[in-house]
Amino acid sequence: MQAKGKKTPAKQRILAAAVRRFSMASYDDTHLRDIAADAGVDVAYVHRSFGSKEKLFLAVLSEMSQGHGVADGSLAEIAALFARQVFDDSIRHSESDPEPLMILIRSLSLPAAAGPVGSHLDDLFIEPLRKKLGDKTGLRASMVMAMLIGLRMMRSFLKLPAVSNANPEQAAETIRQALEKIMDLNGAKDETL
Amino acid sequence: MQAKGKKTPAKQRILAAAVRRFSMASYDDTHLRDIAADAGVDVAYVHRSFGSKEKLFLAVLSEMSQGHGVADGSLAEIAALFARQVFDDSIRHSESDPEPLMILIRSLSLPAAAGPVGSHLDDLFIEPLRKKLGDKTGLRASMVMAMLIGLRMMRSFLKLPAVSNANPEQAAETIRQALEKIMDLNGAKDETL
DNA sequence: ATGTTTAGTCAACCACGGTTGACTCCAGGC
DNA sequence: GCCTGGAGTCAACCGTGGTTGACTAAACAT
CATH class of the missing domain: 1.10.10.60 (Homeodomain-like)
Structure with a gap:
């Protein structure tokens, strides 16, 4: 090509x-x-x-997971960054589109990939985020990522109008607020397992 | 069989x-x-x-989408119900497991399914939820579903420990709180498009 | 020069799985 | 009795796509 x-x-x-x-x-x-x-x-x-x-x-x-970990910075900054990523089509690559979140979603077809993908997701996002949030907050870190992935899926695959057609700036702002709320939920004891 | x-x-x-x-x-x-x-x-x-x-x-x-719409009831009730669904393996069926959210995720393999799945999701969940939340809140309704689907995916496919191993009751409670926060975010103007 | 690994090609294999067409079996109507 | 039509079966087809083994050409040491 x-x-x-x-x-x-x-x-x-x-x-x-x-x-x-x-x-x-x-x-x-x-x-x-x-x-x-x-x-x-x-x-x-x-x-x-x-x-x-x-x-x-x-x-x-x-x-794909090289250099795609959770960014350094305050929680507020991370929230803002993540919120923007939902609408950012040109993460890292200019032309076609290897969008990292995509491949994660694609990998659901292949059972054998579940393990590796899960580990990557855990190591690169959940765990770092959990560390920033404090102890016993793995669930909240997961919720943040869950929403991110879910929204991405709705926008890029399912093309739900509420997400696809939203004004990127305003939508990102709303999402950012939501992420912040999730991150500092009062009840600290998420996973008592 | x-x-x-x-x-x-x-x-x-x-x-x-x-x-x-x-x-x-x-x-x-x-x-x-x-x-x-x-x-x-x-x-x-x-x-x-x-x-x-x-x-x-x-x-x-x-x-699959028959009778699986968003339940009637207050927002608080819906939040509680949704939160529980993340951990409920026996929705509607006893033995094996046709879990409705699963098939949605599976359908991502098939491009031709994106349209129908998107419509169903929109008609059955997003739209009813949006109506309950008030006008111009399609994004928030979507965020709720996004988080739900994302968490389900993390638990059932990727088996992320933070989600899979969490104590169902406490986790559901944390999720419920998060959903409520998302539903009544102050900024009402989500999608000015 | 000569033998040997390395990078790469070519054609074929072969299993899998959706699809198809011809066939059978049984009701029910006339 | 006959025959038409739907329900269901059987065997075969055939495209697709991952895999394999034999081959060639260049690099590289001895």
Whole structure:
């Protein structure tokens, strides 16, 4: 597709193509042949260099989670950032759209991915956020992420008008307020397990 | 599987089996042959009676949304009910588990389902909830559902410990509080579009 | 030069699963 | 009795797509 940027090594090009493809369609609808074509390589080679389709997907998964952890900053800042992310289509990439949250949602097709995805989500978002919120607040941290993911899903997949057509600025503000409320709910004892 | 309950008409048995199968695995991982076996029918017949796999899935979709709308009652009651639903595995069905929210999440594999699912979600939950909340509050209604779906996903698919291992009663209480906060956020002007 | 690994290609395989068409079986109407 | 039509079956088809093994070409040491 992109005239084979023959400079970068093939394995790297394959991974890049896979990231893009996997974030645009579900696991089953993403075909190795397309990825191969994008990378300017034969199908057999993408298979050979990653072992299997599933392995490749897992590789994509950890690739995507690089540098996507919860930001440093105050809770208020995080809330604001997250709120904006729901409407931000160009996170990190300019053209097509590997949107990190997408691939998470896509991965629900593949049972084998649940484990890794869960761990990533936990390590990169829930846990850091929990640390900021204080002890025993894993549930609240999860609620924040849940709302984020849910909204993203409603906007980008289901295209619910209430979310899709909302004015981004005002919507982000409303969401930000909600996130803040969730973060400092009075009852501190979330998970007594 | 269940010794062919030959009393009910086949088409109905097929639909029931399909509901169960589709809510347990993704669209692609659900096979007509399995559904047929469950219903005690030949594969060809399930195809014949619903036109295609996709049509069958759509049928399942509207079947599932029957009687699953937002409950009547005060906002507080709704919040409490929703909060509990995150941890309730036996909504409506005793044995296996057709959990309605599941199929919604599953349907993300199938692009063609996005439309119908979105509409159902909108008609059955968002819109009624919005009406209760007042005008121009579609976003807040969506946030409520987003959090619900997101939490469910984290618990049942990703198995995040913070959600999966939480004490159901206390967790539900925390979630309930969060939902209430979201519902009566002060800034009433959500979506000025 | 020559043998050996590394990067990559080509064609074929083969399983899976949705779909199809021809067939059978049984009611019910005439 | 006959025959028309729906319910349901059987076997086969066939596209798709991941996987595999044999092959080629360049890099690279000995």
